[in-house]
Amino acid sequence: MTAVLAIIHAGLAAAWVGGMAYSLFVIQPKLKRYFGPDAAGREALTTVIASGNRWKVIGLIVAITLSGVGLLLLNDEHWWIHAIKGMLLLMATVIFWYVSWKHWPARVFATTAELPVLQRRLIVLATTMLALAGLAFALGVVATHL
Template identity: 40%
Template sequence: MGATLAELLPIGIHVLGGGVWIGAMVFSVFILHPRAERFFSRASEFEDFIFSVVHGARYKVLAGIVAIVLSGVALALAHRDNGAAWSWLVAAKVVLLLVSLALFLHVTFTLWPRRVFAREDELPAVRRQFWWIGVVMIVCNAANMGLGLLARVARG
């Protein structure tokens, strides 16, 4: 049976929010950073560019994560009686979201300050950390989207 009108809003917020998060991460990690870096002869110039691109984004991303969480909670509460398989899928989604959120907070409040104050010889290691954490977040969020599709199928 299809979604009710009341369910369409949280579904839309949840799916679009997750898709935007994944898309933004993929663009940043695999397109923006590698391509933009080629345009700068000095690492400090590239860093200035990246800082200007991401400045002020942390609270917008956090707002998006909150929207994803709240819409997910609304959907989970609306379908909480869908059996053990569905509950396990939702629990796995929560774990993946917590991993992504923890990594985002680590990047935001630990790695960005480290990157801002890094010497030029320290930047390659910090950038590698950003890349790997970005890849892990992309994998977690993509897996989360896949589990969401399975949960939708599992609930019938």
């Protein structure tokens, strides 16, 4: 049971980290290269790509949390690692909340002049979120070898 839950937990975490990394290091640079100085065109396609993903990511975060709690209930020997992972994921989730409910609406209604600043801000926020979730994932791998 523990092994199956650990595989589910790690797989979900890998999906979140992988999705963020793909967006940040593949999609965003290609959009920037393709659209060049056309910030409005880039923004329009970015909005289409991102549309509807909020609730999928929330479901992913909930599933990661529930499977992590399940693992902790099955084996609390290294509870402190789970506590650190939980805090890192909570911080990443807070950033995700901000991006989803504050940053994106600001981008949708931004003027062309405001877009470059908002696009750069998203890169910083996404990089921070990726670093937090990636570190939590790495701690989970470390925990399996203690």
